[in-house]
Amino acid sequence: GAGVSQTPSNKVTEKGKYVELRCDPISGHTALYWYRQSLGQGPEFLIYFQGTGAADDSGLPNDRFFAVRPEGSVSTLKIQRTERGDSAVYLCASSPRTSGVGEQFFGPGTRLTVL
Amino acid sequence: RKEVEQDPGPFNVPEGATVAFNCTYSNSASQSFFWYRQDCRKEPKLLMSVYSSGNEDGRFTAQLNRASQYISLLIRDSKLSDSATYLCVVDYSGSARQLTFGSGTQLTVLP
Numbered sequence: 001g002a003g004v005s006q007t008p009s010n011k012v013t014e015k016g017k018y019v020e021l022r023c024d025p026i027s028g029h030t031a032l033y034w035y036r037q038s039l040g041q042g043p044e045f046l047i048y049f050q051g052t053g054a055a056d057d058s059g060l061p062n063d064r065f066f067a068v069r070p071e072g073s074v075s076t077l078k079i080q081r082t083e084r085g086d087s088a089v090y091l092c093a094s095s096p097r098t099s100g101v102g103e104q105f106f107g108p109g110t111r112l113t114v115l
Numbered sequence: 116r117k118e119v120e121q122d123p124g125p126f127n128v129p130e131g132a133t134v135a136f137n138c139t140y141s142n143s144a145s146q147s148f149f150w151y152r153q154d155c156r157k158e159p160k161l162l163m164s165v166y167s168s169g170n171e172d173g174r175f176t177a178q179l180n181r182a183s184q185y186i187s188l189l190i191r192d193s194k195l196s197d198s199a200t201y202l203c204v205v206d207y208s209g210s211a212r213q214l215t216f217g218s219g220t221q222l223t224v225l226p
Contacts, residue, residue, distance in 0.1 A: 013163075020142060023187050029157050031212065033212075033213075033214075035216075038216065040123070040205075041219075042119075042202050042216030042217050042218050043159060043214075044216070045214065045215065048212050048213060050189045050212075055212065056208075056212060056213055058213075059213070071217050091158060091159075103149075103161040104161075104214065106158035106159050107159070108157070108158050109158060
């Protein structure tokens with residue numbers, strides 16, 4: 001079946017611009033996660049959705065970052081006034097439940113470059 | 116101090132070698148532990164969970180020492196296809212909702 005998909009695969013923007021990154025989780029998965037991965041580092045947790053609501057947004061670095069999942073499926077990560085330090089691969093993951101398993105299914109990521 | 120620490124490597128080993136990776140975590144309240152594998156410029160994928168009693172999956176063996184807050188992964192008879200970055204992952208939440216990843220250990224298996 002189809003895995004997690006993310007669009008765009010690459011995004012180049014200028015400092016100060018607004019960007020939106022989209023994630024389409026595996027059908028039927030209720031939990032959705034956003035991570036950010038910088039070169040040479042492991043993924044860093046940003047936010048977790050259970051259904052439509054953000055159950056844990058403790059990883060968002062500041063108020064320039066915001067994410068929504070209005071219908072409990074597709075999610076959009078929004079970054080305002082982008083900075084060069086925002087450059088990274090943004091990974092989305094989904095899972096069918098939130099207890100006990102630990103397997104999150106990751107998408108291929110969006111590589112964001114802020115010039 | 117990072118919450119999950121790994122030796123970044125790289126580890127370059129010949130085919131057929133046995134290689135071991137170590138990982139330490141700082142939060143003693145950690146609930147669950149995993150190893151994920153990430154191929155170059157690809158997404159992470161679950162390799163195996165890690166249990167206190169130790170567990171094995173084919174050529175891969177994972178061990179957990181809660182007292183020392185230490186996790187290991189052993190790969191026997193390494194194959195070229197094992198070349199990847201191995202990520203040590205800890206779940207503090209108890210519900211796998213927020214995974215904390217180490218920086219990864221890079222392995223290259225040489226012919």
